[in-house]
Amino acid sequence: MKRAKEERPEMKKIGFIGTGSLGSMLIRGFVRNGVIGPENINVINRSPEKPLRLKEEGFSLRIYSNYRELINDSEIIFICVKPNDLPQVLERTGRVFPQTKLVVSTLLAPSLSDLEQIIDGKLIRIYPSVTQSTGRGVTIVTWGQAIGNQDRTVFLPYLNALGKYYVLPENLYRAAGDITSCGPAFMAAMVGALAEEGIKHGISPEIAGEMAVETMLGTALLLLERKLTFSELISQVATPGGCTAEGLKILEKSLPGIMDEIYEATCNRQEAVSESVRKALSH
Ligand SMILES: NC(=O)C1=CN([C@@H]2O[C@H](COP(=O)(O)OP(=O)(O)OC[C@H]3O[C@@H](n4cnc5c(N)ncnc54)[C@H](OP(=O)(O)O)[C@@H]3O)[C@@H](O)[C@H]2O)C=CC1
Numbered sequence: 706m707k708r709a710k711e712e713r714p715e716m717k718k719i720g721f722i723g724t725g726s727l728g729s730m731l732i733r734g735f736v737r738n739g740v741i742g743p744e745n746i747n748v749i750n751r752s753p754e755k756p757l758r759l760k761e762e763g764f765s766l767r768i769y770s771n772y773r774e775l776i777n778d779s780e781i782i783f784i785c786v787k788p789n790d791l792p793q794v795l796e797r798t799g800r801v802f803p804q805t806k807l808v809v810s811t812l813l814a815p816s817l818s819d820l821e822q823i824i825d826g827k828l829i830r831i832y833p834s835v836t837q838s839t840g841r842g843v844t845i846v847t848w849g850q851a852i853g854n855q856d857r858t859v860f861l862p863y864l865n866a867l868g869k870y871y872v873l874p875e876n877l878y879r880a881a882g883d884i885t886s887c888g889p890a891f892m893a894a895m896v897g898a899l900a901e902e903g904i905k906h907g908i909s910p911e912i913a914g915e916m917a918v919e920t921m922l923g924t925a926l927l928l929l930e931r932k933l934t935f936s937e938l939i940s941q942v943a944t945p946g947g948c949t950a951e952g953l954k955i956l957e958k959s960l961p962g963i964m965d966e967i968y969e970a971t972c973n974r975q976e977a978v979s980e981s982v983r984k985a986l987s988h
């Protein structure tokens with residue numbers, strides 16, 4: 706009996722507060738990978754459009770307007786609102802969550818250690834990525850102090866359903882999150898710029914886009930399936946004396962500096978958002 710329960714995490718009712726990009730991604734990823742049954746999704750969102758869009762996609766959500774009811778009816782609650790909306794959510798949920806529930810923050814800020822000063826409950830922090838609705842991508846996870854082995858066992862199927870996961874301390878969230886969570890946007894911007902250059906020189910936008918995406922996919926598969934390192938792949942492409950090597954010289958000059966600037970900018974933003982939420986929650 707116990708074994709059957711462990712094998713069927715989809716029997717649990719799961720609540721989502723916020724069904725924007727990330728909340729929707731989690732719902733799609735969990736259902737696609739069979740860890741949530743279609744009848745077991747409880748949601749609450751500020752405005753009705755996004756849950757209705759998910760319903761149109763075929764998800765049979767139970768849509769709530771009362772936060773305490775959603776919490777009572779859910780065994781795991783994912784909070785997927787923007788950091789500045791957290792104070793309003795906590796006004797409605799209260800700050801004490803039953804010890805029988807897992808409360809999962811997906812927020813850029815506050816950190817889990819800050820959240821543990823504010824919320825009484827079994828807390829987990831995850832930092833996922835929109836790519837995970839495809840079953841591929843990376844979640845970063847940190848267990849809260851109240852989380853025990855049994856809680857981890859309950860939660861692991863959900864992490865596994867989203868692709869790979871890494872348990873990391875919070876001081877590495879920015880370095881890791883720039884790769885895994887902001888990464889899809891950064892990679893799309895870079896690949897899009899490659900396509901844009903082709904468009905500038907006469908290739909149709911549709912064809913340039915397809916070329917870029919197919920090449921990105923093939924590059925990922927080479928790295929993954931043939932287990933090439935980045936520099937091995939680069940040297941397979943860059944024929945000595947050829948044109949790739951010339952292009953690479955330009956990237957090598959500029960990219961490390963740009964990446965340092967990006968890291969500094971994302972750290973500064975995370976700190977500013979943390980500070981603003983900290984202030985709002987102390988009122
Ligand atoms: N997008 C990503 O790739 C990642 C996002 N995150 C984090 O996930 C969180 C959500 O991000 P994302 O999904 O991109 O943001 P979105 O703006 O797409 O979604 C936020 C959702 O929260 C809803 N919302 C706002 N206030 C409330 C409230 N009081 N009660 C219920 N729902 C509410 C909004 O409703 P409405 O429809 O009215 O706007 C909206 O649907 C953020 O904290 C972000 O840092 C983390 C990793 C990756």
Ligand SMILES: O=C(O)[C@@H]1CCC=N1
Binds near residue numbers: 886
């Ligand atoms: O841009 C953001 O703040 C969120 C967190 C990582 C991806 N999206």
